[in-house]
Amino acid sequence: MAKSNEPIGWSxxxxxxxxxxxxxxxxxxxxxxxxxxxxxxxxxxHDLLVLPLARLYLFVLISLALFHWAHRFxxxxxxxxxxxxxxxxxxxxxxxxxxxxxxxxxxxxxL
Amino acid sequence: MSDSKSEKMSKEYIRPMPADWWLKxxxxxxxxxxxxxxxxxxxxxxxxxxxxxxxxxxxxxxxxLNSPPLIAxxxxxxxxxxxxxxxxxxxxxxxxxxxxxxxxxxxxxxxxAMYVIWAIISIVILxxxxxxx
Numbered sequence: 249m250a251k252s253n254e255p256i257g258w259s260x261x262x263x264x265x266x267x268x269x270x271x272x273x274x275x276x277x278x279x280x281x282x283x284x285x286x287x288x289x290x291x292x293x294h295d296l297l298v299l300p301l302a303r304l305y306l307f308v309l310i311s312l313a314l315f316h317w318a319h320r321f322x323x324x325x326x327x328x329x330x331x332x333x334x335x336x337x338x339x340x341x342x343x344x345x346x347x348x349x350x351x352x353x354x355x356x357x358x359l
Numbered sequence: 360m361s362d363s364k365s366e367k368m369s370k371e372y373i374r375p376m377p378a379d380w381w382l383k384x385x386x387x388x389x390x391x392x393x394x395x396x397x398x399x400x401x402x403x404x405x406x407x408x409x410x411x412x413x414x415x416x417x418x419x420x421x422x423x424l425n426s427p428p429l430i431a432x433x434x435x436x437x438x439x440x441x442x443x444x445x446x447x448x449x450x451x452x453x454x455x456x457x458x459x460x461x462x463x464x465x466x467x468x469x470x471x472a473m474y475v476i477w478a479i480i481s482i483v484i485l486x487x488x489x490x491x492x
Contacts, residue, residue, distance in 0.1 A: 251492070262454075264400075265447050266447065268400050268440070268444075268447075269443060269444040269445070269448055269477070270476065270477055270480050271480065271484070272400060272440045272443075272444075273437065273440050273441055273444055273481065274480070274481035274484045274485060275403075275484070276403060276433050276436060276437050276440060277437070277485075277487070278484070278488055279406075279410075279424055279431030279433060280429075280434055281434075282439065282485075282488065283424045283425075284424060284425055284430050287489075288395075288416065288488055288489065288492050289492065290417070290420060290421035290424050290425065291417050292491055292492045293420075293424070293488065293491075294413075294414065294417045294420045294421070295491070296487070296488060296491040297410075297414060298414055301416075301425050304410055306407060306410075309404070309407065310404050310407050310408055310411070311402065313400050313403065313404035313407075314401060314404045315402065316366075316397060316401075316402030316487075317397045317398070317400050318399055318401075320394055320397035321397050321398065321401065323394070324391070324394040324395060324397065327381075327391075328378055328381075329376065329378040331373075332476065336470060338414075345445040348404065348405070348408055351408060352407075352408055355408070355411040355412050355414070356411055356414075359414050359415055359453060
């Protein structure tokens with residue numbers, strides 16, 4: 249069998265799918281309903297997210313969500329007819345996820 | 360194929376696929392909706408990434424969370440990520456095959472457990488956010 253990086257992409261996609269399924273809906277509810285409605289002040293959410301454990305939460309969630317997006321998006325574009333661009337799409341999508349992970353790590357550590 | 364030229368080009372037969380194949384059947388369409396939920400997952404990850412740049416600046420943080428266009432985008436994303444969660448959790452028994460001794464744990468039971476975990480996680484996160492208020 250030919251060597252492939254597919255298992256790495258798929259594992260991150262799978263971990264990302266699970267993490268986003270469990271954590272993203274409630275996080276969106278917090279940032280789009282609970283805070284704007286004033287049930288929780290933006291300042292208190294800010295202070296909560298500065299805590300080390302919350303920063304780790306943000307880092308893991310951002311990174312895994314990006315890898316989940318990258319894997320699905322590259323295949324959905326191929327399914328929609330961009331078969332000839334498959335190689336470029338893979339590099340661009342995973343590259344964006346790697347870049348986003350590095351940026352998230354940088355912002356959250358250098359705080 | 361008798362044409363030797365095309366035989367040399369490729370042995371792989373690529374079936375032509377019109378770009379609108381996913382509009383032809385309801386199941387194909389729902390598959391495409393499920394796959395496209397990733398755009399909203401990625402978009403929200405980008406929003407969180409921008410939010411992390413405001414963690415040293417409480418006023419900028421509040422301004423970002425209270426921006427009407429960003430709230431609108433998140434409200435649109437919410438049903439899509441719910442659809443992702445539901446389709447993902449429904450598929451877990453296919454990926455996670457558990458055995459209790461000789462007996463296979465019922466796929467339905469695994470799905471129910473997934474929903475229970477999802478509910479607990481959501482309540483705990485909401486609870487922490489409210490406690491920290």
